[in-house]
Amino acid sequence: xxxxxxxxxxxxxxxxxxxxxxxxxxxxxxxxxxxxxxxxxxxxxxxxxxxxxxxxxxxxxxxxxxxxxxxxxxxxxxxxxxxxxxxxxxxxxxxxxxxxxxxxxxxxxxxxxxxxxxxxxxxxxxxxxxxxxxxxxxxxxxxxxxxxxxxxxxxxxxxxxxxxxx
Amino acid sequence: xxxxxxxxxxxxxxxxxxxxxxxxxxxxxxxxxxxxxxxxxxxxxxxxxxxxxxxxxxxxxxxxxxxxxxxxxxxxxxxxxxxxxxxxxxxxxxxxxxxxxxxxxxxxxxxxxxxxxxxxxxxxxxxxxxxxxxxxxxxxxxxxxxxxxxxxxxxxxxxxxxxxxxxxxxxxxxxxxxxxxxxxxxxxxxxxxxxxxxxxxxxxxxxxxxxxxxxxxxxxxxxxxxxxxxxxxxxxxxxxxxxxxxxxxxxxxxxxxxxxxxxxxxxxxxxxxxxxxxxxxxxxxxxxxxxxxxxxxxxxxxxxxxxxxxxxxxxxxxxxxxxxxxxxxxxxxxxxxxxxxxxxxxxxxxxxxxxxxxxxxxxxxxxxxxxxxxxxxxxxxxxxxxxxxxxxxxxxxxxxxxxxxxxxxxxxxxxxxxxxxxxxxxxxxxxxxxxxxxxxxxxxxxxxxxxxxxxxxxx
Numbered sequence: 111x112x113x114x115x116x117x118x119x120x121x122x123x124x125x126x127x128x129x130x131x132x133x134x135x136x137x138x139x140x141x142x143x144x145x146x147x148x149x150x151x152x153x154x155x156x157x158x159x160x161x162x163x164x165x166x167x168x169x170x171x172x173x174x175x176x177x178x179x180x181x182x183x184x185x186x187x188x189x190x191x192x193x194x195x196x197x198x199x200x201x202x203x204x205x206x207x208x209x210x211x212x213x214x215x216x217x218x219x220x221x222x223x224x225x226x227x228x229x230x231x232x233x234x235x236x237x238x239x240x241x242x243x244x245x246x247x248x249x250x251x252x253x254x255x256x257x258x259x260x261x262x263x264x265x266x267x268x269x270x271x272x273x274x275x276x
Numbered sequence: 277x278x279x280x281x282x283x284x285x286x287x288x289x290x291x292x293x294x295x296x297x298x299x300x301x302x303x304x305x306x307x308x309x310x311x312x313x314x315x316x317x318x319x320x321x322x323x324x325x326x327x328x329x330x331x332x333x334x335x336x337x338x339x340x341x342x343x344x345x346x347x348x349x350x351x352x353x354x355x356x357x358x359x360x361x362x363x364x365x366x367x368x369x370x371x372x373x374x375x376x377x378x379x380x381x382x383x384x385x386x387x388x389x390x391x392x393x394x395x396x397x398x399x400x401x402x403x404x405x406x407x408x409x410x411x412x413x414x415x416x417x418x419x420x421x422x423x424x425x426x427x428x429x430x431x432x433x434x435x436x437x438x439x440x441x442x443x444x445x446x447x448x449x450x451x452x453x454x455x456x457x458x459x460x461x462x463x464x465x466x467x468x469x470x471x472x473x474x475x476x477x478x479x480x481x482x483x484x485x486x487x488x489x490x491x492x493x494x495x496x497x498x499x500x501x502x503x504x505x506x507x508x509x510x511x512x513x514x515x516x517x518x519x520x521x522x523x524x525x526x527x528x529x530x531x532x533x534x535x536x537x538x539x540x541x542x543x544x545x546x547x548x549x550x551x552x553x554x555x556x557x558x559x560x561x562x563x564x565x566x567x568x569x570x571x572x573x574x575x576x577x578x579x580x581x582x583x584x585x586x587x588x589x590x591x592x593x594x595x596x597x598x599x600x601x602x603x604x605x606x607x608x609x610x611x612x613x614x615x616x617x618x619x620x621x622x623x624x625x626x627x628x629x630x631x632x633x634x635x636x637x638x639x640x641x642x643x644x645x646x647x648x649x650x651x652x653x654x655x656x657x658x659x660x661x662x663x664x665x666x667x668x669x670x671x672x673x674x675x676x677x678x679x680x681x682x683x684x685x686x687x688x689x690x691x692x693x694x695x696x697x698x699x700x701x702x703x704x705x706x707x708x709x710x711x712x713x714x715x716x717x718x719x720x721x722x723x724x725x726x727x728x729x730x731x732x733x734x735x
Contacts, residue, residue: 132346134299134309142299142307143357144346145408166409167355174307182299182307197306228293229570230350233413237353238294240411257332259310266331 114252116156121256121269124194125150125159125185128220133161133249134182135174135201143170147183148239148246149217151210159183159196160250162210164241172247175201181251184259188224193259194269198251206246214241281405282320286347286356287575290315290323291508292378293350298325300336300343308332315345316375317575318399323360324371326379327396334398337362343400346408351416355408360400367396370503377494377505422580425453430587439595439690440711446588447477450565454577458542460564462488463691464499470533471499471562474695479540484698485646487534495564498550502559506549506578508571536644537699547572553585555593563588599690602715603672626726627706631655633729640705649688650696652680657709657719658727671715693717 117125131147145168147161161183165172175181181201186193222235256269289296292314299309310333316324323345327334337343341362348355366372376394429449436442443461450456458478462471473486490500498505545566553561563585565573630639636651637644646654656679660666674680675689697709706723 130295130311132297132309132311134297134307134344136299136301136305136307138305140301140305140340141342141359142301142344144297144299144309144344146297146346146348146355164410170357178305180306182309184297184309184311186295186311193311195309197308199306225294230294234294234350234353237411237413238348242411255306261313261328266329 114157114254117152117159117253117256119156121194122152122156124187124192125196126152127187128217129185129187129224130221131161131186132184133163133168133171134184135171136178136180137174138178143174145171146238148241149210149213150183150185151213153250158250158252159198160204160210160248162206162213162246162248164245165247166242166245168247172203172249175249176203179251181249183251186259188221189227191261193261195257195259196251196253197255197257198253201249201251204248204250206248210248211246214239214246281356281407283317283323283402283405284320286349286354286358286405287317288349288351289347289354289356290317291350291571291574293508293571294348296345296347298333298343298345300333301340302332302336303339308336312345314375314379315347316371316378316397318371321402322363322399323358323402324366324375324397324399326375326394327365327398328379328393329395337398351418352413353410354412355410357406357408359403359406361403363399363401365396365398370501371397371399373497373501374503374505377497377507380507418574419455419577420453422454422576425449426580426583428453429584433584433587433591436591436595438714439592439599440694442588442591442595443475443694446563446584447475449584450563450581451477454580456565456567458545458566460495460540462495462499462562462564463688463695464559464561465688466559471495472534472695473537473539474561474691475698476540481540481702482698483537483540484695484702485534485650486537486539488539489533494548494550495562498552498564499559499562502552502554504549504551504578504582506573508547508573510544510546510570534647537646542566542568544568546570549573549578549581551578551581551585553589553592555589557593560589560592596690599671599715603670603675606670606672606715622721622723624723626724628726628728629658630728630730640703640707643703645703645705646696646699650692650699653692654696655727656680658707658725661719661721662725662727668712668716668718671717 131150132144133147134142134144136142145163147163149162151160179201180199182197184195218236218239221239222232225235258267258269295311297309298312299307301307312325314326318324343360345358375397379394432445432449436445450459460476461474463474464471469490471488473483476482488496490496494505546569547567549565551563552559628641635647637647638651638654671689700708708720709717710720711717
């Protein structure tokens with residue numbers, strides 16, 4: 111496993127800028143699952159990233175994370191397409207905090223704003239990132255790998271620590 | 277394999293409007309996740325994903341073929357997880373072309389024109405589709421109910437008794453029953469590798485006689501690949517005006533292609549769909565529909581129009597066979613149609629009509645009218661009407677006329693006459709082709725004409 115390197119401040123800011131997030135996991139037989147997340151936060155020391163998601167939607171992903179902790183998370187700004195993937199090997203499930211719950215509203219507003227650029231109705235965008243009360247769960251991990259995935263020939267290049275977004 | 281859902285049930289999720297997430301697993305046992313700009317329907321058990329760059333996803337599926345996609349219906353927000361197994365990559369052919377066209381639309385929509393370049397269509401078997409819980413919206417009807425529209429249209433096509441009525445009825449049905457305002461119908465000339473416009477609706481002029489080479493734009497690609505091509509968003513590289521010019525000059529076809537008759541069409545179509553029409557002898561025609569609105573034509577409409585085009589293709593072939601049978605009958609009855617004398621030419625200054633034998637181009641006064649087979653036919657009609665005083669023509673006599681030893685006349689004669697008739701209307705020409713009976717017609721002159729055969733090379 112790579113040494114723990116704090117995320118560069120601008121990368122941390124980007125990850126938490128209320129953009130589109132999806133989470134991938136796999137089991138030891140090489141089968142995968144995926145879920146859309148509902149936002150992210152970064153720890154004060156910038157070493158740990160926490161992803162929020164709806165438990166009922168994430169169930170197969172959570173089962174894989176519980177089993178092996180291996181996680182891949184892709185962050186993409188829907189308009190600029192700036193995209194970064196983080197990976198970690200120590201993902202752990204946590205209860206979402208009231209502060210996490212409070213981020214859902216602003217997150218939905220931001221996503222509706224991004225998707226409006228594609229004429230996606232606000233009701234569609236809000237439904238896409240909605241979460242029933244009490245269904246929110248958090249998954250935290252230490253990023254050990256970061257890749258720039260902005261579409262184009264350079265996509266997939268590893269971001270060398272201290273990680274910077276492509 | 278029994279499954280709750282097939283790809284047929286989740287096709288709206290494949291449009292790429294809300295990008296899907298794709299998870300794979302690498303040789304190191306680590307997951308990888310990426311956004312996928314498009315998934316394409318192959319059949320109820322297969323989908324294809326675009327391969328644009330050699331990336332981690334590609335590296336992974338070559339080692340471990342299992343992948344999972346999370347996809348969302350952009351209207352109802354229904355979500356599905358689809359488990360896939362990678363099978364193969366196609367780098368040319370119908371699926372590749374369908375994907376390339378769709379990708380161009382998505383790239384344009386996302387402001388990524390020139391970034392997406394399709395290297396291959398990765399075909400996956402669908403192992404399982406699982407609904408994902410979450411808030412949904414009620415389904416929205418985007419247009420008329422398609423099955424009733426299809427039934428009314430096929431009923432109407434079955435009632436047609438002439439080729440011209442068949443063309444007109446197809447156009448009317450698309451407009452009335454399917455709510456399609458902008459449409460064109462092209463006949464295929466496989467030998468010459470081009471399509472000729474025979475009818476259109478929703479534009480200031482019909483544009484009869486305009487041509488598109490096979491392979492150019494959505495229409496030409498649908499013809500070349502024999503597969504429907506559908507684009508959801510405006511894609512500059514598939515705008516046919518540009519595509520045709522680029523393709524024709526690349527292939528050195530400019531001389532053979534009718535470029536003087538402009539295609540009608542929207543300046544910037546947002547949604548485009550081209551459907552090849554087949555008969556038992558192969559490609560007969562291409563139907564093209566377009567709209568200024570994004571996402572106007574979905575998978576279900578594509579299915580309905582493919583079914584309608586199949587019916588239309590069979591009817592087209594049946595009409596041709598019927599016309600041929602009638603000509604046989606006429607031959608047996610052996611009544612030459614020359615009996616009726618031509619009407620007396622109207623008074624007034626004559627219209628000068630020029631003919632250039634090299635490509636059979638015809639000019640009315642200084643205005644270009646048409647060239648090629650249609651030009652040759654018109655020249656013959658003009659000569660016989662004015663010089664031989666012939667008042668009526670039969671399709672059969674025309675087909676056998678030694679002066680028209682043109683290779684591709686064959687089955688297309690009646691369609692060529694319709695095309696010529698419409699071109700004359702488009703140009704508001706003082707001459708017209710009028711049907712006088714089954715397989716018979718006359719050339720009506722509203723002005724006297726002065727025919728001039730020009731030396732080649734002086735056009």
